[in-house]
Amino acid sequence: MAEQDRRDDSAANPAAESFSAPGTPSERVSELPSEQVTDSAERPTGISRRGLFGLIGVGAAGVAVGGAGGVGITAAVATSNGVDTARVYPFEGLHQAGIVTPAQDRLHFAVYDLDASVTRDDLIELFKDWSYAAARMTRGLEVSESGATGGSDYAPPDDTGEALDLPASGLTITFGFGPSLFTTSDGTDRFGLAAKQPSSLQPLPRFAGDALEPGATGGDLCIQACADDPQVAVHAIRNLSRIAFGRASIRWSQLGFGRTSSTSTSQVTARNLFGFKDGTANVKAEQTETVDTQVWVQRGDDVDWMTGGSYLVARKIRMIIESWDRQQLLEQERVIGRSKREGAPLSGGTEFTEMDFDATGAAGQPLIDEAAHVRLAHPSANGGAQLLRRGYNYVNGNDSLGRLDAGLFFMSYQRDPEQFITVQRSLSRDALNEYIKHVGSGIFAIPPGIENGGWIGEGLFA
Amino acid sequence: MSRRLLLSAAAATALALTLAGCVPNNAGSATSIDVAIADDACDVSAAETAAGAVTFSLTNSGSDVNEFEILAEDKLRIVGEKENVTPGQTVTYTAQLGPGTYYTACKFQLIGAPVGLAEFTVTGESIAASEDEQQLIDEATANYISYIKSQTGELVPAVQEFVDAYVAGDDEKARGLFATARVPYERIEPTAEAFGDLDPMIDYREVDAVAEGLDWTGFHRIEKDLWPPAADALNSDGTSALLDWTPSTPEQRAEFGQKLVDDVQSLYDLVYADDFQVSLDDISNGAIGLLDEVAVGKISGEEDWWSHTDLYDFAANVQGAEVAFGNVEDIAAGTGDDGTALVAQISDEFAALEALLAEYGSLDGGFVSYDTVTDEQRAELSDRVNALAEPLSQLTATVLGAAG
Numbered sequence: 020m021a022e023q024d025r026r027d028d029s030a031a032n033p034a035a036e037s038f039s040a041p042g043t044p045s046e047r048v049s050e051l052p053s054e055q056v057t058d059s060a061e062r063p064t065g066i067s068r069r070g071l072f073g074l075i076g077v078g079a080a081g082v083a084v085g086g087a088g089g090v091g092i093t094a095a096v097a098t099s100n101g102v103d104t105a106r107v108y109p110f111e112g113l114h115q116a117g118i119v120t121p122a123q124d125r126l127h128f129a130v131y132d133l134d135a136s137v138t139r140d141d142l143i144e145l146f147k148d149w150s151y152a153a154a155r156m157t158r159g160l161e162v163s164e165s166g167a168t169g170g171s172d173y174a175p176p177d178d179t180g181e182a183l184d185l186p187a188s189g190l191t192i193t194f195g196f197g198p199s200l201f202t203t204s205d206g207t208d209r210f211g212l213a214a215k216q217p218s219s220l221q222p223l224p225r226f227a228g229d230a231l232e233p234g235a236t237g238g239d240l241c242i243q244a245c246a247d248d249p250q251v252a253v254h255a256i257r258n259l260s261r262i263a264f265g266r267a268s269i270r271w272s273q274l275g276f277g278r279t280s281s282t283s284t285s286q287v288t289a290r291n292l293f294g295f296k297d298g299t300a301n302v303k304a305e306q307t308e309t310v311d312t313q314v315w316v317q318r319g320d321d322v323d324w325m326t327g328g329s330y331l332v333a334r335k336i337r338m339i340i341e342s343w344d345r346q347q348l349l350e351q352e353r354v355i356g357r358s359k360r361e362g363a364p365l366s367g368g369t370e371f372t373e374m375d376f377d378a379t380g381a382a383g384q385p386l387i388d389e390a391a392h393v394r395l396a397h398p399s400a401n402g403g404a405q406l407l408r409r410g411y412n413y414v415n416g417n418d419s420l421g422r423l424d425a426g427l428f429f430m431s432y433q434r435d436p437e438q439f440i441t442v443q444r445s446l447s448r449d450a451l452n453e454y455i456k457h458v459g460s461g462i463f464a465i466p467p468g469i470e471n472g473g474w475i476g477e478g479l480f481a
Numbered sequence: 482m483s484r485r486l487l488l489s490a491a492a493a494t495a496l497a498l499t500l501a502g503c504v505p506n507n508a509g510s511a512t513s514i515d516v517a518i519a520d521d522a523c524d525v526s527a528a529e530t531a532a533g534a535v536t537f538s539l540t541n542s543g544s545d546v547n548e549f550e551i552l553a554e555d556k557l558r559i560v561g562e563k564e565n566v567t568p569g570q571t572v573t574y575t576a577q578l579g580p581g582t583y584y585t586a587c588k589f590q591l592i593g594a595p596v597g598l599a600e601f602t603v604t605g606e607s608i609a610a611s612e613d614e615q616q617l618i619d620e621a622t623a624n625y626i627s628y629i630k631s632q633t634g635e636l637v638p639a640v641q642e643f644v645d646a647y648v649a650g651d652d653e654k655a656r657g658l659f660a661t662a663r664v665p666y667e668r669i670e671p672t673a674e675a676f677g678d679l680d681p682m683i684d685y686r687e688v689d690a691v692a693e694g695l696d697w698t699g700f701h702r703i704e705k706d707l708w709p710p711a712a713d714a715l716n717s718d719g720t721s722a723l724l725d726w727t728p729s730t731p732e733q734r735a736e737f738g739q740k741l742v743d744d745v746q747s748l749y750d751l752v753y754a755d756d757f758q759v760s761l762d763d764i765s766n767g768a769i770g771l772l773d774e775v776a777v778g779k780i781s782g783e784e785d786w787w788s789h790t791d792l793y794d795f796a797a798n799v800q801g802a803e804v805a806f807g808n809v810e811d812i813a814a815g816t817g818d819d820g821t822a823l824v825a826q827i828s829d830e831f832a833a834l835e836a837l838l839a840e841y842g843s844l845d846g847g848f849v850s851y852d853t854v855t856d857e858q859r860a861e862l863s864d865r866v867n868a869l870a871e872p873l874s875q876l877t878a879t880v881l882g883a884a885g
Contacts, residue, residue: 134864136833170878171878171881171882172878173762173877173878173881174874174875174877174878174879175875261871264864264867264868264870264871265830265864265865265869265871266868268860268863268864268867
């Protein structure tokens, strides 16, 4: 049966093999053969019977992506906003994609709790199923070989279909493990994983100003789906959730509609809903040394299976934007510590000029306020700790008072959660706190990437 | 005994029932078992027998037509029946029964709850199921039709009793009968829905009837009289509960009551008609449809908006789905390893869902009011429904694969 590739046009496009153009050097994916997924004893050869039924018998075909139309091909389809929507980021690599990958425009983030009936074997099967589906969807393929229309007329299709005809859109799917996967809050070791829990993977401490809602906090597993087309990201979470029915269900989730961080020097700095550039000083993929010291877990840091992984902190930060919008421009700039249009430090210069925290004005007052957000978040205030931020703006309609339920879905990746904790404690005096509250929170161990045919969590369960 | 063994035994029974008409009465190795049928009794002379061809000798000493049924362990699914045993008549009836637990019962005038329900144990070796798919399919549909008839037969008198209390103004009694009168209906709801205008008249919620411009009648019209809303209460669509609604007058009660009785009788007449048929995919789709009913209407509490008896409907829908599944289970399993695995998973998920439901009560002992079930508990129920509905949604393709 012919592979159902919704990027049919790419096969005919000779402008192939250029996926690495935007640059993800530290992923070093080129070291791994990603043209074709081959069979091996351990690899998932399809979604389990429990995951999707139409896949039965897919067997050896696996995620074989046919010939010239295979992985890594980037059809030169540029949309009006200049985003190359046919871009494909391989699911396989030393590190998981979706971390230093240039931040896509859209997010669908979902946190899952495992069903009480799930066993260790069920959990392994779930990760194999998810890895199989993710490897396909990130290539722009339907979730299984029979896909949206290729199965029985009398069975529901495996693939839900809303991404048919859409290109891969730079989709990345990134999986993470919450502390409760290893040890529940009452100390239960459900899956024999307690001994493998990284010592740094613990529920976050309470921070000043936390207003966390249980319905947007914690969780056993997370999936971050990022894409340049929102429908592609939603399709990924929807299908992965469906595969998990009976094994895991969504505890909370969030859509993000505009990246607020750039994770590559190839990207311009985006703005958050306060109207300010966000992530100017972010860790960038091209800064390979910084990425290695600040983002990737190194051998010897902690448990071995996390080597090449990272830790994700997700914080749902509600913005009281109606109050913010009533602040004078000068006050807004004082709170942030940067100029609004250019994003330059108030100590002078242009966007990428270094901060001068000692600079003072005519009256001797610091040009960058003592409580300015940039001062307190800066590595110099935090023992050199840096975060790779990957946040998205969100609007969830409105609240009961008619205010926009809007804010920043903050995500940061770091080598050690302590980096985030240090920065967040420093921000307890942040002038910005008057306009924000943290309403959701999660921390997740992000395992390293997988080889072709591997599955997420292989190292953990080894 | 395990569920698997029981069900394969049941299928074997089904096979035997087809043959009953052309098999000599003394086909069984066991001696004939006497069944003394009266209007209010159904005495079986033995409670246990050996597996194989089992011959029953049925004698009706009552005043009107009766029926003998052999039910599966769930007391719902019919594995064999002999209809139309007339007064004074003695007939023999042979069933091929594998080892397992069954229940025997009679049904006076082919209506109402089973009479003289008694456990009946079959011991010994199991019998190989038929290799003939078409025979299995014919028997699955025949037994499912019997089941629909039996449930409709229970529905008619249950509704009559409920309506009598309502019309008489005995609201306390009527409230106590509301949930249980609906149970046989909820078990076979897709069947009623297949008759087009019957389900809207019997079971429409107010918001749906209004939206479709229909006269609002049936169970839920009566429900709102029995649990009258407070002045500031809202309908499930957010409109005022008192919008275009006033408590029924005694005359209206008589009218709505009779309408429900008549509509339920129409359903009975339709399923007892000679030309009533179901197809194999009607059965498997019926199972899927019942789970969809749960997922859409019951989980949210919208079905029984005023009485909060949603868990009765929930449990009845699940039972109905399981009976339908049980009727086609062996056909699905007979398609090969994948079919066997599908059947095993569906069986496991039914058991898990029923275990969870049991934490809230039972149809016999009563369920807690659904407004006391928290959002977290509803989410847990929803997870289990999803876990069952996903594999169940594959059942039709699997059994049709066998039929094709």
